[in-house]
Amino acid sequence: MSNKSGKAISAVVRYLLLIAVSAVILVPFYWMITTSLKDQTKVFEFPMRILPSPVVWGNYAEVFEAQPDFLLHYWNSFYIAVVVTVGTCLFAAIAGFAFAKIKFPLRSVWFLVLLSGMMIPAEVTTIPNFIWFSKLQLADTHFPLIVPPMLGAGGIFGVFLLRQFFITVPNELDEAAEIDGCSPWTTFWRIMVPLAAPAFATLSIFTFLNSWEDFLDPMIYISSSDLFTLPIAMKLFTDTAGTAWHLLMAASVMATLPLLLVFFFAQRKFIDGIATTGLK
Amino acid sequence: MSNATTSKLRRRNAWYGYLFISPMMLGFFLFLAAPIVYAFGLSFTDYSLLHPSSFVGGDNYARLVSEDAQFWRTLGNTLYFSAGLIPLNLGLALALALLLNQKLPGTGFFRTVIFTPVVTSIVVWAIVWKYVFATDAGLLNQILASLGIEGPAWLYDTALVMPVVIVVSVLKKVGMNMVIFLAALQDVPKMYYEAATIDGASRWRQFRSITLPMITPSLFLTLVITLIGSLKVFSQIAVMTDGGPGTSTYVLVYYIYQLAYKVFDFGYASAVAFVLFFLVLLLTVVQWNLRTRWVHHEQ
Numbered sequence: 001m002s003n004k005s006g007k008a009i010s011a012v013v014r015y016l017l018l019i020a021v022s023a024v025i026l027v028p029f030y031w032m033i034t035t036s037l038k039d040q041t042k043v044f045e046f047p048m049r050i051l052p053s054p055v056v057w058g059n060y061a062e063v064f065e066a067q068p069d070f071l072l073h074y075w076n077s078f079y080i081a082v083v084v085t086v087g088t089c090l091f092a093a094i095a096g097f098a099f100a101k102i103k104f105p106l107r108s109v110w111f112l113v114l115l116s117g118m119m120i121p122a123e124v125t126t127i128p129n130f131i132w133f134s135k136l137q138l139a140d141t142h143f144p145l146i147v148p149p150m151l152g153a154g155g156i157f158g159v160f161l162l163r164q165f166f167i168t169v170p171n172e173l174d175e176a177a178e179i180d181g182c183s184p185w186t187t188f189w190r191i192m193v194p195l196a197a198p199a200f201a202t203l204s205i206f207t208f209l210n211s212w213e214d215f216l217d218p219m220i221y222i223s224s225s226d227l228f229t230l231p232i233a234m235k236l237f238t239d240t241a242g243t244a245w246h247l248l249m250a251a252s253v254m255a256t257l258p259l260l261l262v263f264f265f266a267q268r269k270f271i272d273g274i275a276t277t278g279l280k
Numbered sequence: 281m282s283n284a285t286t287s288k289l290r291r292r293n294a295w296y297g298y299l300f301i302s303p304m305m306l307g308f309f310l311f312l313a314a315p316i317v318y319a320f321g322l323s324f325t326d327y328s329l330l331h332p333s334s335f336v337g338g339d340n341y342a343r344l345v346s347e348d349a350q351f352w353r354t355l356g357n358t359l360y361f362s363a364g365l366i367p368l369n370l371g372l373a374l375a376l377a378l379l380l381n382q383k384l385p386g387t388g389f390f391r392t393v394i395f396t397p398v399v400t401s402i403v404v405w406a407i408v409w410k411y412v413f414a415t416d417a418g419l420l421n422q423i424l425a426s427l428g429i430e431g432p433a434w435l436y437d438t439a440l441v442m443p444v445v446i447v448v449s450v451l452k453k454v455g456m457n458m459v460i461f462l463a464a465l466q467d468v469p470k471m472y473y474e475a476a477t478i479d480g481a482s483r484w485r486q487f488r489s490i491t492l493p494m495i496t497p498s499l500f501l502t503l504v505i506t507l508i509g510s511l512k513v514f515s516q517i518a519v520m521t522d523g524g525p526g527t528s529t530y531v532l533v534y535y536i537y538q539l540a541y542k543v544f545d546f547g548y549a550s551a552v553a554f555v556l557f558f559l560v561l562l563l564t565v566v567q568w569n570l571r572t573r574w575v576h577h578e579q
Binding site: 011014015017018021022024025026027028029031032035043044046047048091092094095097098099102103104105107110113114117119120121123124125126127128129130131132147148150151152153155156159178183184185188205209212213215216219220230231234245248249252255256259260263264267271274 | 289290293294295296297298300301303304305306307308310311312313314315316318319322327372375376379380382384386390391392393394395396397399400401402403404405407408409411412416417419422425426451456459460463508512514515518519533536537540541546549550553554556557560561564
């Protein structure tokens with residue numbers, strides 16, 4: 001075999017492997033979207049069609065009729081994820097900046113203490129937190145879904161990430177700012193934050209996702225249905241009569257789409273962010 | 281600047297330092313450090329919402345070790361999940377990274393597709409796969425039926441259910457590790473390969489002697505992170521199997537959840553939670569110690 005045809009064959013094999021894996025990964029998206037557009041009576045149709053016929057866009061509107069609170073659950077998930085993301089970025093950034101750039105006594109000791117928190121699984125602290133939050137009348141509220149993720153393990157990961165980033169900023173930059181009379185806050189806000197945009201992008205999308213897909217915490221804490229977030233609201237599409245698959249899939253598409261769109265538009269920056277911000 | 285202003289500035293900066301780290305330090309003590317101490321204390325009590333609690337010494341741990349067969353099955357299931365997930369996830373991620381590291385047209389497209397599940401909610405991911413693997417109306421069994429094969433009850437067969445959950449979990453996260461490996465591969469200096477090619481080294485030899493040693497830091501870090509993550513698996517189990525059929529997919533976090541919030545046995549649940557904590561702690565310590573010994577080219 002000549003070298004040239006060998007190369008061609010290896011390229012074909014390579015593409016076939018990539019296509020196979022991609023196809024398997026796209027299966028759930030295909031199934032989710034086609035089912036969300038099926039007529040209720042055609043959901044279990046056999047043999048199945050590749051594309052639904054007729055295409056029922058009305059399923060998306062019907063989600064809001066079948067579950068009048070769906071919009072509220074959507075809003076709950078959204079605002080919780082936004083608050084957690086903004087809070088994590090802010091608190092992790094000021095702490096990361098302090099650990100990287102400000103000299104204060106016992107700095108490295110405090111940093112190690114904080115880092116040790118990364119090996120405490122949130123799943124282990126959930127029982128004491130639940131007992132305390134219950135006693136403080138905070139159990140059936142959004143407080144446990146917002147504050148502990150922001151200032152707990154997820155936040156610490158952010159501190160670590162941003163400290164790594166701020167360390168790479170040349171000291172001359174913040175020293176010059178200090179000589180010019182900038183307070184540490186001004187240096188942080190005017191100089192460091194704009195520089196850290198890629199690190200913030202990476203931290204934001206992961207923090208948002210972690211909050212958006214959090215399942216255990218709402219299962220533990222939330223019992224009032226008007227406080228439900230999307231992950232636990234999905235069970236409402238199943239009742240004693242079975243699961244309304246066409247509606248559940250339409251709801252799933254709506255729950256997935258925003259984050260996917262953000263990812264598709266920012267994916268190059270985002271993936272590069274993972275590669276360059278010390279995650280590797 | 282005079283000495284007086286320097287020391288004044290230094291003191292002011294120290295205050296800023298403490299101010300800036302205080303929200304995170306407060307969160308650490310309130311939501312991580314204090315709870316872990318309290319959880320350890322709870323594991324020596326029979327704390328429950330159903331009756332007044334009392335100190336029971338090591339009873340919970342004794343029960344866990346010698347009386348609770350379900351705990352051992354649960355631990356076994358968790359390790360089965362990890363043992364299945366790790367090689368599949370890391371192997372596939374590395375293979376995909378090697379495939380995408382070539383300058384072929386379309387690699388950007390494949391990279392995006394394979395990464396997409398990472399930014400898809402795990403709950404939605406698990407719901408849809410549960411439907412794909414459904415016995416009668418599921419996509420997979422419909423495809424099999426059209427080929428004249430009667431598909432099994434994937435999620436109701438004790439032998440099949442865990443492999444299914446493992447595959448679904450691998451597909452969700454493989455893109456993340458792939459991107460990390462891809463970044464590591466791109467950091468390997470090209471001249472190493474050029475020199476090896478001149479010396480007549482085969483592709484396999486180049487992979488073994490150049491690529492692998494150069495990416496061990498990433499490989500090792502990814503291994504530990506993926507392993508710790510796999511010990512904490514919960515959402516896909518809760519959505520796809522509810523621990524079943526029977527208790528065949530009970531994993532540690534699912535069992536802790538059941539013990540604490542279904543039977544309100546907080547004391548015993550804390551003891552089980554501490555097993556998880558010690559496993560994670562052990563892995564973290566092993567990671568710190570072996571890092572320098574195993575990993576070449578530590579930066």
